[in-house]
Amino acid sequence: MMAFQTNQRIERLLKRYGREDSPEKWDFFVGHRPLVRYRMNRQIKKILELIQKNRKNVGEFTLLDIGCGTGRYLNHFLSLGKTVGVDISEPMLEKARKNTKDQAILIKADAENLPFKDNTFDVVTCSYLFENLNGPKDNPKKVFKEMYRVTKKGGQIIFTVETWYSIPNLISYILSFLKRKTPLNFYSVKKIRKLTTGVNPQSVKIYGLSPITVFFPWARDPFSMVKLIEKIDDKLEKFMPSFGAQLIVEIKK
Secondary structure, eight states: OOOOOOOHHHHHHHHHHOSTTHHHHHHHHHHTOHHHHHHHHHHHHHHHHHHHHHOOOSSOOEEEEETOTTSTTHHHHGGGSEEEEEESOHHHHHHHHHHTTTOSEEEEOBTTBOSSOSSOEEEEEESSOGGGOOSTTOOHHHHHHHHHHHEEEEEEEEEEEEBTTOHHHHHHHHHHHHHHSOOOOOBOHHHHHHHTTTSOOSEEEEEEEOGGGGGOOOSOOOHHHHHHHHHHHHHHHHHOTTOSSEEEEEEEO
């Protein structure tokens, strides 16, 4: 297994995400914002749908979730088979161990240098990762190539990105620049195509998610409003397949 590396880039990430209070802040943020929670639920629902649709074998199944954080998504993956999560932050991993009741294998690791052999996992996922790879030394393309490397031939890579189209995202972009001088790294379809060049996948598909929230600048909407948004999104995603506040990328190796 590759040794965990320490350098300036990792130290910067740990300063942001490795604090003892980082998991509590993240969970508080998600738990107290119905629209954020709605978007996450819609996201995981789509990811599970894509996995089940592509899954052929009923035997041994292995899944890797990169940047697993507090394990919110890992809990949904546990029933699929052997589930592994990696994160650069030990406090995040500690919270993930509690949230998954130690049912997932959790490893402290750098997404640019995954400690796994080639062709290890049936499915590799990551969410809320690429937009945070925004420092001068971060290399999103290297992260993607590592995801591709550890995925089995015939396997599936699924990752999500935030887009420029959302008013809340634009506000987050400005705030991130003012606070850290490193604005969040949002994506377009063109930017995704550039990110995924250099490999030879069987297919690359991009799905738009939550298009109605592109036009919603409020993060504290009442639950009744979220129900209405869900109904509208169900219709819009059929007519606007590559547009939304988030994009989900599915790659078959």
